[in-house]
Structures are given as structure tokens and as C-alpha cells.
Amino acid sequence: MRATVIHGPTDIRVEQVPDPTVRQPTDAVVRVVLACICGSDLWAYRGVAKREVGQRIGHEFLGVVDQVGAEVTTVRPGDLVVAPFVWSDGVCDFCREGLQTSCPHGGFWGSGGSDGGQGEAVRVPFADGTLVGLPAEAAGDERLLTALLTLSDVMSTGHHAALAAGVRPGATVAVVGDGAVGLCGVLAAKRLGAERIIALGRHRARTDIARTFGATDVVADRGDAAVAAVRELTKGYGAHAVLEAVGTEESMRTAISVARDGGAVGYVGVPHGGSAGVDISQMFDRNIRLGGGVAPARAYIPELMADVLAGRIDPSPVLDRAVSLDEVPEGYRAMHERTALKVLIKP
Amino acid sequence: MRATVIHGPTDIRVEQVPDPTVRQPTDAVVRVVLACICGSDLWAYRGVAKREVGQRIGHEFLGVVDQVGAEVTTVRPGDLVVAPFVWSDGVCDFCREGLQTSCPHGGFWGSGGSDGGQGEAVRVPFADGTLVGLPAEAAGDERLLTALLTLSDVMSTGHHAALAAGVRPGATVAVVGDGAVGLCGVLAAKRLGAERIIALGRHRARTDIARTFGATDVVADRGDAAVAAVRELTKGYGAHAVLEAVGTEESMRTAISVARDGGAVGYVGVPHGGSAGVDISQMFDRNIRLGGGVAPARAYIPELMADVLAGRIDPSPVLDRAVSLDEVPEGYRAMHERTALKVLIKP
The missing domain is CATH 3.40.50.720 (NAD(P)-binding Rossmann-like Domain)
Structure with missing residues (x-):
């Protein structure tokens, strides 16, 4: 598949990478429908936050479940889902308290060896703990999908x-x-x-x-x-x-x-x-x-999603530019130069 | 009257100073029954916190009301009272919210021209907003009075x-x-x-x-x-x-x-x-x-006092040494050298 890779400051490329697969029975693979670029990605883009050469990037995405491991019970292939910007096991003390960002099995998309959100698909560890199902009807409504994507990070x-x-x-x-x-x-x-x-x-x-x-x-x-x-x-x-x-x-x-x-x-x-x-x-x-501090988005998505679906809040205007996957490097440049507020990616 | 005055680092003296009097109709004069030395007084004693030469010191005391101004309504001469470590008007937005330490008319005992608690008597501005009445029966019980004195600062x-x-x-x-x-x-x-x-x-x-x-x-x-x-x-x-x-x-x-x-x-x-x-x-x-931050002791004294009077809490053991007013300089030395935890003063 193709995904966004960071090679160094201002050096963002879209490259062919291995297709994600289910490796653990708790994994899912999600085909990305929408992703975006975060202001915090710019710290890496500008070289302020260090990244390994060739590391994936992007931590906000929603998409459709493509495969699930044998132990996954809450989502199945074909489901529309949104992911918070960290994954978490869903069963530890911190996850049960709603502080999933402190989950000892948690991690950040794009960190050491994991997939990033700015690509065609993502291997999702602990799919039951991490993913939140969205109503299938939302799939046809791009404004609504865009609003739901913000639950991944910025709205939460x-x-x-x-x-x-x-x-x-x-x-x-x-x-x-x-x-x-x-x-x-x-x-x-x-x-x-x-x-x-x-x-x-x-x-x-x-x-x-x-x-x-x-x-x-x-x-x-x-x-x-x-x-x-x-x-x-x-x-x-x-x-x-x-x-x-x-x-x-x-x-x-x-x-x-x-x-x-x-x-x-x-x-x-x-x-x-x-x-x-x-x-x-x-x-x-x-x-x-x-x-x-770092927001436990996973804890907030259900209640915020209800308000987005009911039309009580609409955060979608924060995404003011859309690019294809190939155009992601231009999206970073636009955010860096402040000609875009936040860039939506349609892989 | 006699009161404690700081002349410079480690230079604490007990001197003759003018008797306090009612200057504003909202003032009271309180004759000090018990006072004490605070760990924070040691910052001044050690020269870390700056003080003017000749400034009064001490911000924890309880005593008996001696005089009141014409507008004071909640305490009267003869009443046993405890003072929090800052005075406050009792009527502003912050006082009504329980953050008396942010009262725009408030102040700290011993600051610019005001009396300190380590003396024979104190002029108390805004007596209605500042002082809390104690039951007269407490007067005869030194352990209880000592416990109540801690409400002035350390327990609160x-x-x-x-x-x-x-x-x-x-x-x-x-x-x-x-x-x-x-x-x-x-x-x-x-x-x-x-x-x-x-x-x-x-x-x-x-x-x-x-x-x-x-x-x-x-x-x-x-x-x-x-x-x-x-x-x-x-x-x-x-x-x-x-x-x-x-x-x-x-x-x-x-x-x-x-x-x-x-x-x-x-x-x-x-x-x-x-x-x-x-x-x-x-x-x-x-x-x-x-x-x-700085504790709004005035807000807490009523509920903590109830627990002290009922015997549910007894903070008095934190005061492990007692001195007369003349011995206050020795009290500072003892706390500075850590041979005393906290020194009680009986003027």
C-alpha cells in the first residue's frame, strides 16, 4: 500500500510500504477513508520533534474495517470506525478509568514500527479497546465524516x-x-x-x-x-x-x-x-x-460522537483544505506556511 | 505594648511598639492569647524573603477582642476569636466565593505598617470579615486552644x-x-x-x-x-x-x-x-x-473548628515547644536549627 513517511525535516514522502496484516489475534486492519494532518505533526516536519528516518506519520483517521483477528469481538469487516490518536488495550486500570493515554500497552500511531494514519490502511492493535464504531449511514456524508474525524484528536x-x-x-x-x-x-x-x-x-x-x-x-x-x-x-x-x-x-x-x-x-x-x-x-x-495534558480521546469519543451525529456540534470547519494521498507533502507545506488551518486527506 | 520585630536576617527582637487602636470603624483590637512561629517566617529569618528593617512579624494568633469600631457587628469585647493569616473584607466577590486570600482589601499580618501576630495585641482590619468567634469555654483548655490556633494557618x-x-x-x-x-x-x-x-x-x-x-x-x-x-x-x-x-x-x-x-x-x-x-x-x-497556593484559611476555619471542638481532629502536637514573648528570638533559633518543629508563643 501507499503511506506517508517522514525522512527528515520538511522531507515528507508518500511511498510504497508493506500492506498491514493481522499479526495478533486482537488486531484489526482498517482501510483509511479520511485522515488529516495535525498541528503537532508540524513539530516533526520542522525538525523540532525528532523522528527516525523513514518513520510513518499521521495519527488521526477513520475508515472501514478490512480484517480482524480471532479475538476481536466489537468490530467486524465492513464496519465504519474512528480511531483515537493513541491505541489502548481497553482492559487495564487506566483504560477502565478513562485515562487510555496511560495504558501500559498503548502507543502512538507512527511510533516505532507501527502504521501511521496518513496512508491507505492501518494495522490497529487492541482493536476492541481502541476503535469506536460509527453508524454506517455516515459513510455517504462527507461533511459528517469530516466532523467525526475530528474526534480522533482535535475535538477530543x-x-x-x-x-x-x-x-x-x-x-x-x-x-x-x-x-x-x-x-x-x-x-x-x-x-x-x-x-x-x-x-x-x-x-x-x-x-x-x-x-x-x-x-x-x-x-x-x-x-x-x-x-x-x-x-x-x-x-x-x-x-x-x-x-x-x-x-x-x-x-x-x-x-x-x-x-x-x-x-x-x-x-x-x-x-x-x-x-x-x-x-x-x-x-x-x-x-x-x-x-x-495528552487527551484520552478514546474516553470522550462516544459522548462527543452523539453530539456530532445529532447536529449539536459541528467541528468540521477546522478542516479547510482537502488533498489526495499524493498531495500530502503539499498539505504539510500549506499548514507550515499557514495557508491552510488543517488539511484533510482522502486516500 | 511589646511585639516581635525583624531587623534583618537572624535579627529578631521583642520591642516596645505603639499600642494598637481602632482606626477605622470596621477595625477591632485583639489581645493575643496564643501565637506561634511559622515555617514561612523562617524564610524571612534566613534572609531569603526580604523584609523592611523594623517590620513586624507573625501571622498566626488567637485572642480576646479588646475594642471594636462602630461598624463591627459580629464580635464584641471579651469574645475569644481566631484570625486567619490574612485579613479580608468579607463582602467582595472573592470573599463571598471563599477565596479570601484574593480580597482586594486584604492583607498579610506584619506587612507594611500593620501589626504582626507575635505581640501582645493586634489591630484587625475588617474584623467582621476576618475574625472567627470561638466558644468561650475553650479559654481554659490550653491543648484545645493550641489546636484551634493551628486553624490560623497550618491546619487550614x-x-x-x-x-x-x-x-x-x-x-x-x-x-x-x-x-x-x-x-x-x-x-x-x-x-x-x-x-x-x-x-x-x-x-x-x-x-x-x-x-x-x-x-x-x-x-x-x-x-x-x-x-x-x-x-x-x-x-x-x-x-x-x-x-x-x-x-x-x-x-x-x-x-x-x-x-x-x-x-x-x-x-x-x-x-x-x-x-x-x-x-x-x-x-x-x-x-x-x-x-x-495560598490557603483561604478564613473559608475553612468554621468546618475545621467544628471538628477540633468535637475532638475529631487534634492538630495540637505540631506545636512542640512553648516560649514567652521575651523568648521569641530563641524560638526562631530553635526552629531554624530544627530542635523545635513549631513554637507556641504565650505573650
Whole structure:
């Protein structure tokens, strides 16, 4: 089959690779119908996150089950399924608690020897623990499929940030970052009943999506000016809940600074700035909580899927460009150059 | 009157100072019956935390109301009262939410021009918002008064750490630090239903108190060895809830490292190590939450007081030495040299 392979910084290729097969009785093979490129893939593309030469890439996909191992019971060939961005065994203590990202048998698509999502098919370990079935009727509706694909990562991650930040009905929320995760964070905050949602971002096309997702205010400033703007909008108090969806030192510093005393920051941007942006003295004096991390998407997919299927949320606008598998390298370039927000792949 | 004054590092004196008087109609003057020395006072004693020459010191006291301003309605002369370690107006948004430490009219005893707790009397701003009445019968019972004095800071702070760490019935808890706050954290965790409490500390006299307060295990190691020991005690998982009661870089690093994936660290040690101990990548990968800060003791005193009065908790053993007001400088020396855990002052 053909799949996306990373050979080094900015060197993304679509190549012939071995067809995936069932190796363990708990495996399934899924033929990919839709995949996409993640902002976090760009860290590898830019050489900031290290990858082995020839490693697969892509961790968001949905598709149709092609083969299953003898012990797989919850999905069967022909089923439409979505995969969260990590696989997990579904039976360990952490999986049962809903923290599948800490499953001792879990792993990340594209890591050492595993298939990535940006290809024609994927061998899925622990298919029963990992995959979530989608209604067959969704197959004919590309907008709906696109919305369901976001459950794989960005919508689930935005929801994780909103939960970690303690978003409640009536809350004032600030969202730092206008990438796909930040925008999904806006949608998640709205879904959880936030009354006021301040989106921090400077890309008009993106903040326009934020507004359609429920943002009541947009702040285009950064750093101290952004902090002053959010305080101005909140009678000087700051936001009860802040979603940090970037992962840099500056964005973390901004997130903590715009939180109301006693409030919380939910951070889901993969940290690339060390802890220097975590101003612990400010957090201490003002009782700011910090939570979040890698989102257990598998735990969230069922409830978010119900809302997508019912039309209560539609995260599909975060995917604003579509490419074929051959065009994946161009998709990376477009996201790197910010001419695309998030790129859909149709293998 | 006589009160404790700090002139510089290790230079603590008891001096004649002006008698406190009612200056605002919301003030009260309280004659101090019991006060004490806090571990955080030692940061000033050691010159790590800056103080003006001649500044008052001490932020924990209980006593008898001597005078009240015309607008004070909840306490009157002769009442036995305890003060939290910050004063607060009692009517602002934050006070009503129970985060009195963020009251815009609040302040810390001993700060710029205010009285400190380690003296014969204290002018109390916003007496209605700040003071909590104690039953008159307690006056004759020194052990009970000593226990009630801990509500001023260390017991309330230990409780804050336990709440921030999300201690629940059945939880496994680790407490980093065997000072008075750490020990009160053990007691608070036990009170909230923790099943297993691992106290990290290396001073036998202190860890013995931890055991009487409910610690089921004691780990005397530090750093990586402490992390390994806690994991060994918890099937490799770590603790659901970790109370950080020291405030150094190393203690924060240890606290985060001994938390179970998906767990929380409640930190109440005044941060003196910057954020270098906050390992954000580890927190991200393992979904560790971090909360805490300066404890709103005023919010906690009523419920903790009820438990002290009913004999359900007795934090008094953390005060293991008593001095007169004249002997306060010796009390500081004893705590600095660790020959005393926490020193009670009887003015």
C-alpha cells in the first residue's frame, strides 16, 4: 500500500510500504477513508520533534474495517470506525478509568514500527479497546465524516482542555491559540455552557471560525497586551477557565496571566517551552490550577460522537483544505506556511 | 505594648511598639492569647524573603477582642476569636466565593505598617470579615486552644493542599514534607477519607507525629530514591493525590514524580525554587494536575473548628515547644536549627 513517511525535516514522502496484516489475534486492519494532518505533526516536519528516518506519520483517521483477528469481538469487516490518536488495550486500570493515554500497552500511531494514519490502511492493535464504531449511514456524508474525524484528536483534545479548565455553565472562558485545537476548545467550552468565550488569536479566518463556534470576543494581541485586553473585558478579573492550545513558553505565561484568581488553566498544547512559562509564584498567590495534558480521546469519543451525529456540534470547519494521498507533502507545506488551518486527506 | 520585630536576617527582637487602636470603624483590637512561629517566617529569618528593617512579624494568633469600631457587628469585647493569616473584607466577590486570600482589601499580618501576630495585641482590619468567634469555654483548655490556633494557618493550609490534590475516600495520598503543614496535610487527608497515606520525611520525631495523624507509611528517602520508594509502595502507580508542603524545586519535582497518572499535586509550600521543579512534559504525558497556593484559611476555619471542638481532629502536637514573648528570638533559633518543629508563643 501507499503511506506517508517522514525522512527528515520538511522531507515528507508518500511511498510504497508493506500492506498491514493481522499479526495478533486482537488486531484489526482498517482501510483509511479520511485522515488529516495535525498541528503537532508540524513539530516533526520542522525538525523540532525528532523522528527516525523513514518513520510513518499521521495519527488521526477513520475508515472501514478490512480484517480482524480471532479475538476481536466489537468490530467486524465492513464496519465504519474512528480511531483515537493513541491505541489502548481497553482492559487495564487506566483504560477502565478513562485515562487510555496511560495504558501500559498503548502507543502512538507512527511510533516505532507501527502504521501511521496518513496512508491507505492501518494495522490497529487492541482493536476492541481502541476503535469506536460509527453508524454506517455516515459513510455517504462527507461533511459528517469530516466532523467525526475530528474526534480522533482535535475535538477530543479541545474537550479535554475545557474539562481540565473546569468550564461550567455561565463561566467566562479564554482560549489561547487559534489553531484547530483552540477552535475546538471554543466549541467544547460553548458545549459545556460557557457564557462568555474570549478567543485569543490573530488570524482573521481562524477567529471567524471561533466566532461561529461560540466565541463572544476576539483578542488579537499577544503577551502583556493580550493579558490587559482580557482583563479589560472581564472587569479586571480574568477568565474562570483558560484553555492553552499552543504549548510555547509565551502561550503558557499568557494563559496563567489571564486566569481569574481561583481559576484554572487546561493545557493541551504539546509543551515545547519547558516550564519557564509556568509562573509558579503567580499561580501560588492567585490560586491558579493547571491541568490537562495528552487527551484520552478514546474516553470522550462516544459522548462527543452523539453530539456530532445529532447536529449539536459541528467541528468540521477546522478542516479547510482537502488533498489526495499524493498531495500530502503539499498539505504539510500549506499548514507550515499557514495557508491552510488543517488539511484533510482522502486516500 | 511589646511585639516581635525583624531587623534583618537572624535579627529578631521583642520591642516596645505603639499600642494598637481602632482606626477605622470596621477595625477591632485583639489581645493575643496564643501565637506561634511559622515555617514561612523562617524564610524571612534566613534572609531569603526580604523584609523592611523594623517590620513586624507573625501571622498566626488567637485572642480576646479588646475594642471594636462602630461598624463591627459580629464580635464584641471579651469574645475569644481566631484570625486567619490574612485579613479580608468579607463582602467582595472573592470573599463571598471563599477565596479570601484574593480580597482586594486584604492583607498579610506584619506587612507594611500593620501589626504582626507575635505581640501582645493586634489591630484587625475588617474584623467582621476576618475574625472567627470561638466558644468561650475553650479559654481554659490550653491543648484545645493550641489546636484551634493551628486553624490560623497550618491546619487550614494542610486542608487546602488536600482539597487541591483531590483527596477522596479510599485514595492513596503522598505528603512531601514533614514540617507542621505537611503533618497537618496528613491529618487533613485522613479526615477526608484517604485509605493510605505515605509521609515523606526524614525527621523521626516528625514522622512519628505523622503516624499518629494517620500516615500508614513513611519514606525517609529524597529525590529519585523517594520516587522509587513511593512507586514500590503503590504497585508502581504512584499516589492519586500528592500534597507538596515544602516549596523547593526538589520537593516539587518529587511531588509530581510520585503522582499517579491522572492524579493531582496540591502545593502549599511557598515557592522558593521558581518553576524549574514543575516538570511540564511529565505532567503533560501523565495528565498530572497542579493546584493549590495560598490557603483561604478564613473559608475553612468554621468546618475545621467544628471538628477540633468535637475532638475529631487534634492538630495540637505540631506545636512542640512553648516560649514567652521575651523568648521569641530563641524560638526562631530553635526552629531554624530544627530542635523545635513549631513554637507556641504565650505573650
